[in-house]
Amino acid sequence: MDGLQLARRRAGTVGLGVAQPAPFTGAADVVGWFGALQSQDYHPAKWAVAQRLGPGITDTDLDRAFDDGVILRTHVLRPTWHFVTPADIRWLLELTAPRVHALNAYAYRVTDLDAGVLRRATDLIAEALAGGNHLTRTEVATMLNRNGITALRVRLGYILIHAELERVICSGPLKGKQHTYALLDERAPQAASLDREVALAELVRRFFTSHGPATEKDLSWWSSLTRADIATGLALAGDALESTEVDGLTYWSAPGDPPSPPPSPSVRLLQAYDEYIVGYTRSKHLLDLSGLVAAASDKLALPNGVITVDTQVAGRWKRTVRKDEVIVDAVLYRPFDVAESRSLQDAADELGGFLGARAVVAVSVL
Template sequence: MTLDGLALAHRRARSVGLGGARPFSGAAEVVGWFGALQSQDYQPAKWAVAQRLGPGVTDADLDRAFDDGVILRTHVLRPTWHFVARADLRWLLELTAPRVHALNAYAYRRGELDSALLCRTTDLIADAVAGGNHLTRTEIATLLARHGVIAEGFRLGYILIHAELERVICSGVLRGKQHTYALFEERAPQAASLEREAALAELVRRFFTSHGPATAKDLAWWSSLTRADIATGLSLAGQALESTDVDGVTYWSAPGDDPAPAPSPSVRLLQAYDEYIVGYRQSKHLLDLGGLTAAAPDRPALPNGVILVDTQVAGRWKRTVRADAVKLEAVLYRPFGAAESAALQAAADELGMFLGVRAVVSAKLLGAHS
């Protein structure tokens, strides 16, 4: 580990809301801090929000925030789901939807979804969900079939993504465990537009404030923006951001003194799509300065969850939720001392409180037999 790398990692952990107290007042403030927070898997994504809010927040609390439209879920930035604060939904989509459409072009062709058909299906869906008539994916497929449109699996997915990117639909209320789609204008009627340059400046500022220190290549991955757009955004952001060069690489972040490291050891149970994990491409190595992940011989391509000790990946975990307990199976990439083991149990207990059940931990060293 280099001192510079570790200092960057400590500062980054603070920025993403994991390295010390950050006074977020609710789910919308957490999501708005990032601009958008990846929510490819809805259940773990709620846990990522809760970890930034601290003890006392429950899974049911976040379901209510979602049903109330405090945070919404749609495809934005990249061809994947993100949580977005209601106030940010319009300008973010206006800025990034053209880029996501371009990334989806092959999929549209593969599904034989030309512009005329996509416009027709979007109009049909808009009419169907108007008036608060939130519909499930299956109900939308049935609706389209009645109008002679084959909409199943992969093809249905991209029909729905297109309608989301066109700011026609977004997430509706949960119906049990099923997700629904709702009319955009009914869920986010007051969401503001921004002029393109203002939107660029705002997205660039938010990324480097919430993810920094990070690089322009990290932002290009995260946002799908072109390098030219990022350069424009950096220029427009002005003194809201500062840069530092480490080993020939330029890192951007919000101005300010380096924070004091959080008490150590601190253990976090991150879901695999947490912004601390997926928000980076060029500088992702800062999560693993000791090379533990690279040395793990049987690691999955994307683990169910990541065990973070202070700022560094130290293992993986998966959870099994039962009626009375959450079972947490931890695979450690190195031996844990007594303090780290206690911190792991405390992190599991926090997850248990979030889910409303007790937490049971079983941990083993990678490569050790059960």
């Protein structure tokens, strides 16, 4: 395979390669396919899920799934939020939390959060949430401050992250527009633990199946696992994965043919943290085989959404939601032809359908 073939296969495995019918039946299928789907920004992350489900799914549908606990949100893999399923949340945290704690160690020190303070804060939060009592970030902070633990801004953030990593809390249902926290044991009472080797094999298999072809270095960044752990996971995964070498790099993926691509040109409006964008470090160049992104890298104040044409990054975008319409400001790295422009409008209309608004596209070219 060459770089473009790798990129085409990858677009299929991340759920962007099939036109219709969509291969997933619901939000839990999408999130479970990846194991964890980055949700640093909640609203754009819902759009990433919706794009894998196809037309008909709405923003309200995914809020409902989130409120019902079909998908959960917590800090796992890296020091950022991810969507996870109730079935996966416990074993993923058990496997990766020690590494994330190590990454957070400096932040714990500079915010004066030693083991004793973190343990007491976690115990207080657990007591306050018991019995299905879902609290917002502000309400948690008020409770901690009342009990003598300063919980402001960054310090509060790391207190909450620590409690998530310790498998005590996770996301609760929305309270209006505010996110809440809930006890993990109450939100996902059937969440299973796995033997560490079983968990290693499963996470390695899940990543390369959902993100492949990808490299070990890609997985190391995505999961925070050591290269030694990844080597162990690959050995344990056995025939569930296969490798190929291209230009001196070894890429891993699940065996078999990838899904068929949609008709070209296929333009997509991806959120900045879509797994197709953030799932890779060593092999991120497959998104920019022609060097368009590199040529635009010195431009300032670009929107952070990513426009792709087929498998390649071709611009940036942002959305502005108004009462009855969503404005899509598209900044292109090169001019689009008629077919690509039509596909861009189709992508905006898909976003409009998701949000229940008419889509208006405004285009500029760098």
